[in-house]
Amino acid sequence: MTSTTQTEPQAESDYAAVGGAPAITVVVNRFYELVLADDRLRGYFDGIELVRLKRHQVALVSQVMGGPVAYDGRDLRTAHANLHITADDFAAVAGHLIAALTEAGVPSEIIDRTVSAVAATQPDIVEVSATEA
Numbered sequence: 001m002t003s004t005t006q007t008e009p010q011a012e013s014d015y016a017a018v019g020g021a022p023a024i025t026v027v028v029n030r031f032y033e034l035v036l037a038d039d040r041l042r043g044y045f046d047g048i049e050l051v052r053l054k055r056h057q058v059a060l061v062s063q064v065m066g067g068p069v070a071y072d073g074r075d076l077r078t079a080h081a082n083l084h085i086t087a088d089d090f091a092a093v094a095g096h097l098i099a100a101l102t103e104a105g106v107p108s109e110i111i112d113r114t115v116s117a118v119a120a121t122q123p124d125i126v127e128v129s130a131t132e133a
């Protein structure tokens with residue numbers, strides 16, 4: 001055990017810093033509204049059960065913010081296979097997440113970290129790269 005572990009409270013996750021589950025629920029509900037109101041995106045979610053969709057949103061936000069969420073769904077590559085998601089779709093979803101976080105008053109450095117973590121999932125989710133289009 002090194003001397004730097006568990007000596008300072010600053011190891012708090014972004015998930016905890018923004019207010020935990022109640023705050024994430026507000027962000028998730030707003031993100032969900034924005035995605036389904038977006039004509040570019042809503043078609044992807046046709047026929048997807050609300051429960052599944054909610055799990056999608058909660059997992060997305062909680063995981064990337066370091067929340068204590070034991071995600072037990074499919075890995076992201078499998079979950080998004082055959083959906084033919086483009087880089088533009090991905091950017092639109094990420095944009096809605098940024099909007100929901102911003103509206104909820106989440107500090108910009110936490111938004112930056114969250115967006116970086118989400119961006120790192122792009123190779124697993126985007127099937128049609130911009131260069132192939």
Ligand code: HEM
Pocket residue numbers: 041044045048052055056059060072073074075076079080083085089090091093094118121125
């Ligand atoms: C931005 C990063 C994204 C993350 C971290 C993410 C994460 C997830 C997760 C955790 C699930 C649940 C998997 C399961 O139920 O086992 C899921 C499902 C899904 N995602 Fe995403 N997603 C992202 C982007 C997108 C984008 C850009 C689209 C489409 C435009 C999309 C469409 C879907 C759909 C349609 C499902 C349901 C698939 C099914 O149940 O068959 N996701 N996503």
